[in-house]
Amino acid sequence: MNFMIKKVFLIFSCIQISVLSFSNSNSLICFAEESNIPKAINIQGKLTTDSEHNMKISTVAYGESIAKVETSGADLAEIYSSTEKLVPGDIVSIDTTKDNSIVKTRVAEDTLVAGIVSTEPGLLMNATERGYKLALVGKVPAKVCNEGGKIKRGNLLVSASLAGYAKKAGANPKAGTVIGKALQNFDSRKGTILVLVNLQ
Secondary structure (H helix, E strand, C coil): CCECCCEEEEEECCEEEEEEEECCCCEEEEEECCCCCCCEEEEEEEEEECCCCCEEEEECCCEEEEEEEECCCCEEEEEEECCCCCCCCCEEEECCCCCCEEEECCCCCCCCEEEEECCCCCEEECCCCCCEEEEEEEEEEEEEEHHHCCECCCCEEEECCCCCCEEECCCCCCCCCEEEEECCCECCCEEEEEEEECCC
8 A cells, every 4th residue: 555645754763854755665765854864764664553543663773653644635545447537526436337446426316426536635545556536534625516405514415416516415315325524515506615525
């Protein structure tokens, strides 16, 4: 599993080091923020996480250290292929004609809904794959319409009959149809709002 990290801070023997990237190769390319040590360090170690979701790097040279992650995006996404052109904000569902593939939703309250195409994810899994970034959890812009009425902050959202759009869910939405919760009000025909992805 590869992660694209914007910035990570490691504390090694009271020295703050910025890690620009790492992957499951367990090799960390670091740039030190202290002038009296080498500017680039290649550290071999084991990457794990604790109960508070802090990343821990265990190395022979430095022992166990905690990495704090800072990213510009607000969601966790994964790459999926598609047989059609998708854009950020599209509501997508599982493609039943092809493995590991997604397509725009075209059915209201689709039980195959898979999430929202991400704009710029904070964490990206399967980064070496080709395809589209599908937001699995977190906050992302999503395309919405007024098919289900005015959208208020906190309303549950489901797919609309308009391809690639979400709408306000009705009372007691069917299991498997909910995409997430609206984080902004919406009172137009169609547009984009921030949504907290929470498939259920």
